[in-house]
Amino acid sequence: MTVRIGLIGAGGMGRAHVDRIENDLAGGKIVAVADINIEGAKAVAEPLGAKAYGTGAELIADPDVDAVLIATFGKVHAPDVIAAIEAGKYVLSEKPLATTPEDCIAIMEAEQKAGKHLVTVGFMRRFDKGYNEMRDVLNSGDLGYATLVHCRHRNPSVPENYTTRNMIDDTAIHEIDTCRYLLGEEIVSVRVDTPRATSKKFDHLQDPLVLVAKTENGILIDDEVNVNIQFGYSIECELVMEAGTVRLTDQEHSAIRTGQVDKHAICQSHVDRFQDAFNQEFQQWIRAVERDEHTGSSSWDGYAATCVVDAGLESLENGGKEVAVKMIEKPAFYA
Structure with missing residues (x-):
């Protein structure tokens, strides 16, 4: 199985993750990229033959996306994390999970309502x-x-x-x-x-x-x-x-x-100090999604x-x- 991954956030961190998923790791493929700057999304997506979207909501709703990777600014994480949970899709969100305890609590409430651990926070250390x-x-x-x-x-x-x-x-x-x-x-x-x-x-x-x-x-x-x-x-x-x-x-x-x-x-x-840790983190996440399992840190860790x-x-x-x-x-x- 190849895990079809949608990336939200086509900035430097997002592009670094695309590179590792496409070139260093096994089992995953970027099939969609979303960014508020649609031209930035297209610049990352088109060389991969992936779709480009202007919003995270559109990407999450795409039935061809199995799992979601969020690499946007922390203050805008919560709506996309919650939307991914409600769509039943595993999501790896770069830190912070959210920038307020209230947003983190909303994420945890959505996850508990879903009855399934779906959220991993990108604490690569x-x-x-x-x-x-x-x-x-x-x-x-x-x-x-x-x-x-x-x-x-x-x-x-x-x-x-x-x-x-x-x-x-x-x-x-x-x-x-x-x-x-x-x-x-x-x-x-x-x-x-x-x-x-x-x-x-x-x-x-x-x-x-x-x-x-x-x-x-x-x-x-x-x-x-x-x-x-x-x-x-x-x-x-x-x-x-x-x-x-x-x-x-x-x-x-x-x-x-x-x-x-x-x-x-x-x-x-x-990048050079924690390259191996990033790769380990993402490889474990991809393999866990293949098995329909949660791995890594939890929403509670992000909240704490x-x-x-x-x-x-x-x-x-x-x-x-x-x-x-x-x-x-x-x-x-x-x-």
Whole structure:
């Protein structure tokens, strides 16, 4: 069986996913592309012999589309995710699932009404080899339980339209979900600290930030978000346990030693750092759709991350005060 996939959102992320589905992975084919910019949709669709639509609703209603991939801006995800659920089609939505807890709740209510897990959220770090090795060490119990997690998310630079809010809702959201995945528990409070700003930033940006969070069992998480660090794209994480630590290994592609120099190549973007994780994520999703099964993170995971983001934004807007994360009781459907 070939899973016929419809892509909503023909921007850079959508095109990257088309490339991996068409050229790197097995079992899937892009048969339709939708974008508010219909010419952009046609530019992606026509070389593939796929259909082009101006709206997600039209694509979802197409009987030739088996499953839906959403790669639009987060604030417009909810209507298309809900429409896919109501059409009985599996959907992989790039993060965030939605930008408000209310929209996430509406998605969960639609999914529960459908009586079937159909939604996967694109938290690709759950498929990264290094993070999963860390998780295995913790779950083995050999080093005791977790006490601290130190995270670093560093970008060489960001575009001028990137905002301080984006440092939490677009960047730190990755560490938020990853720490929930690593630790297997919810985050219950957040504060956002603002260190001395770098001179490398745009004037409108507060950079860097440090997001500090606590989990249900009191594990402390600190996440440095530093988006104009200049030297490269560097994702770091160290998990501290009672009797030892485990951290992501260096991300260099190669190491060169000559004379008195020891130098390494450094990743420059999420594309080269997480290419394998993206491919693993999408290959698993395609194979699960073939089997009529759900895989990966759930709508609840998308909701939980959005609630933590909300608390972080409230802290940012209120001088770094600690803010409790407000969440509904977890429905049994997502247990």
